[in-house]
Amino acid sequence: xxxxxxxxxxxxxxxxxxxxxxxxxxxxxxxxxxxxxxxxxxxxxxxxxxxxxxxxxxxxxxxxxxxxxxxxxxxxxxxxxxxxxxxxxxxxxxxxxxxxxxxxxxxxxxxxxxxxxxxxxxxxxxxxxxxxxxxxxxxxxxxxxxxxxxxxxxxxxxxxxxxxxxxxxxxxxxxxxxxxxxxxxxxxxxxxxxxxxxxxxxxxxxxxxxxxxxxxxxxxxxxxxxxxxxxxxxxxxxxxxxxxxxxxxxxxxxxxxxxxxxxxxxxxxxxxxxxxxxxxxxxxxxxxxxxxxxxxxxxxxxxxxxxxxxxxxxxxxxxxxxxxxxxxxxxxxxxxxxxxxxxxxxxxxxxxxxxxxxxxxxxx
Amino acid sequence: xxxxxxxxxxxxxxxxxxxxxxxxxxxxxxxxxxxxxxxxxxxxxxxxxxxxxxxxxxxxxxxxxxxxxxxxxxxxxxxxxxxxxxxxxxxxxxxxxxxxxxxxxxxxxxxxxxxxxxxxxxxxxxxxxxxxxxxxxxxxxxxxxxxxxxxxxxxxxxxxxxxxxxxxxxxxxxxxxxxxxxxxxxxxxxx
Numbered sequence: 257x258x259x260x261x262x263x264x265x266x267x268x269x270x271x272x273x274x275x276x277x278x279x280x281x282x283x284x285x286x287x288x289x290x291x292x293x294x295x296x297x298x299x300x301x302x303x304x305x306x307x308x309x310x311x312x313x314x315x316x317x318x319x320x321x322x323x324x325x326x327x328x329x330x331x332x333x334x335x336x337x338x339x340x341x342x343x344x345x346x347x348x349x350x351x352x353x354x355x356x357x358x359x360x361x362x363x364x365x366x367x368x369x370x371x372x373x374x375x376x377x378x379x380x381x382x383x384x385x386x387x388x389x390x391x392x393x394x395x396x397x398x399x400x401x402x403x404x405x406x407x408x409x410x411x412x413x414x415x416x417x418x419x420x421x422x423x424x425x426x427x428x429x430x431x432x433x434x435x436x437x438x439x440x441x442x443x444x445x446x447x448x449x450x451x452x453x454x455x456x457x458x459x460x461x462x463x464x465x466x467x468x469x470x471x472x473x474x475x476x477x478x479x480x481x482x483x484x485x486x487x488x489x490x491x492x493x494x495x496x497x498x499x500x501x502x503x504x505x506x507x508x509x510x511x512x513x514x515x516x517x518x519x520x521x522x523x524x525x526x527x528x529x530x531x532x533x534x535x536x537x538x539x540x541x542x543x544x545x546x547x548x549x550x551x552x553x554x555x556x557x558x559x560x561x562x563x564x565x566x567x568x569x570x571x572x573x574x575x576x577x578x579x580x581x582x583x584x585x586x587x588x589x590x591x592x593x594x595x596x597x598x599x600x601x602x603x604x605x606x607x608x609x610x611x612x613x614x615x616x617x618x619x620x
Numbered sequence: 621x622x623x624x625x626x627x628x629x630x631x632x633x634x635x636x637x638x639x640x641x642x643x644x645x646x647x648x649x650x651x652x653x654x655x656x657x658x659x660x661x662x663x664x665x666x667x668x669x670x671x672x673x674x675x676x677x678x679x680x681x682x683x684x685x686x687x688x689x690x691x692x693x694x695x696x697x698x699x700x701x702x703x704x705x706x707x708x709x710x711x712x713x714x715x716x717x718x719x720x721x722x723x724x725x726x727x728x729x730x731x732x733x734x735x736x737x738x739x740x741x742x743x744x745x746x747x748x749x750x751x752x753x754x755x756x757x758x759x760x761x762x763x764x765x766x767x768x769x770x771x772x773x774x775x776x777x778x779x780x781x782x783x784x785x786x787x788x789x790x791x792x793x794x795x796x797x798x799x800x801x802x803x804x805x806x807x808x809x810x811x
Binding site: 260261265311312317323326327335336 | 642646661671675763768803
């Protein structure tokens with residue numbers, strides 16, 4: 257104990273530099289030779305250092321407490337509160353901005369997706385239109401059926417009420433008449449009537465579903481053959497060419513004028529033309545003539561979705577049909593002549609043609 | 621430019637702090653406390669919390685300043701704010717589990733290293749503080765008077781009624797030995 261005390265006092269004297277030069281040298285020597293003493297010295301050093309540290313810390317703490325006490329806390333509190341509110345406001349503003357940004361993003365996304373959807377649906381619409389068009393095709397079929405004018409209340413008609421009408425025109429002087437197949441399809445009996453009011457019984461002798469054409473033969477002894485004023489023009493005609501037609505959308509023959517508006521028919525049907533011409537139920541099977549009075553097509557139907565768009569089977573198909581007909585039923589010579597209507601004005605052409613355009617009445 | 625001037629000013633303050641200049645401490649304290657108070661109050665703290673946290677940050681700053689190898693790279697305000705923020709975050713996390721402080725408008729610097737560093741070093745200090753506290757009277761006061769307040773042995777002898785300074789000195793050595801034992805017992809086990 258005594259020695260420890262002595263050692264501590266010696267260490268202290270050594271560290272505080274109170275030793276004389278000789279004593280210090282001796283102590284240094286002791287430290288070097290005796291590691292235990294050396295450790296004691298180091299520990300003492302650390303202890304004093306920590307103690308000093310503690311003291312300084314306590315001082316600092318005391319000083320800070322004093323300063324803290326001197327602080328004008330109420331004033332600080334108010335400023336802090338103001339700052340808090342300001343920052344809260346700033347945060348709210350930031351939040352508002354964030355919300356606005358989010359809303360803007362949503363709006364952007366919405367509008368973009370709306371645009372995308374609209375574009376998509378408009379693209380779809382074109383296919384829908386296409387489908388529609390196909391549906392319209394059905395409609396057309398229906399409307400084509402509808403084009404077969406309902407003439408059941410016609411007084412001349414036989415008693416059978418299920419009567420439809422269309423138009424047909426002569427393709428030979430000896431009583432062959434072309435009309436649309438859909439006009440005569442499913443017919444029990446067919447009558448044709450010309451502008452003079454003469455009605456003849458007719459029978460369907462040849463039908464072609466693909467071109468929707470039918471050839472009727474007047475089977476009536478009272479029928480007198482006449483030479484045809486017009487010719488058949490099997491070549492395709494040019495776009496925009498002026499054409500006219502005659503038909504029976506009503507009991508009276510009706511003249512209609514238009515032009516070729518497309519070289520294909522409904523839904524790209526290459527067997528037909530699209531014709532911009534006013535047609536109505538009953539025009540089906542009517543002849544389509546060009547300005548020279550050549551037959552260029554046969555009116556078959558119209559597009560229900562838009563006005564003034566009619567379709568006509570190309571005359572080439574009529575020619576093919578006539579060619580395919582059994583020889584005994586048809587003399588081709590009829591078509592060999594040139595149109596007698598060329599160079600005539602329209603009124604004269606109509607006068608000539610109307611005699612060969614028949615109202616086709618169908619009973620079923 | 622202003623920032624550089626500010627940092628230069630802050631460095632002067634820091635030098636003053638290292639020299640235990642009361643004026644510097646007072647300036648640092650009163651300049652920065654309100655910001656920290658506001659931050660703590662915003663995050664479920666009280667004024668006392670703010671005081672504790674802020675004073676701890678000052679201690680960190682003080683010890684760094686004393687060591688001399690600390691160069692201030694940001695403004696003092698930023699440094700203190702960041703340290704306080706981190707201290708408070710640690711405290712909140714120890715109390716409430718996971719807790720994230722929302723980002724602030726104030727500029728902050730990463731303070732994790734500073735705080736962790738300090739905590740490791742503070743261990744020694746706490747051991748010493750505990751040892752001193754458990755030393756009991758009159759040893760504690762004698763040691764404090766001699767080593768901290770630098771009183772002479774004669775003054776201490778007079779104060780405590782020792783017949784001579786030599787007696788007081790012996791008493792002091794005894795106390796010192798006890799302190800040393802207590803300190804190193806803890807110190808060696810903790811290391």
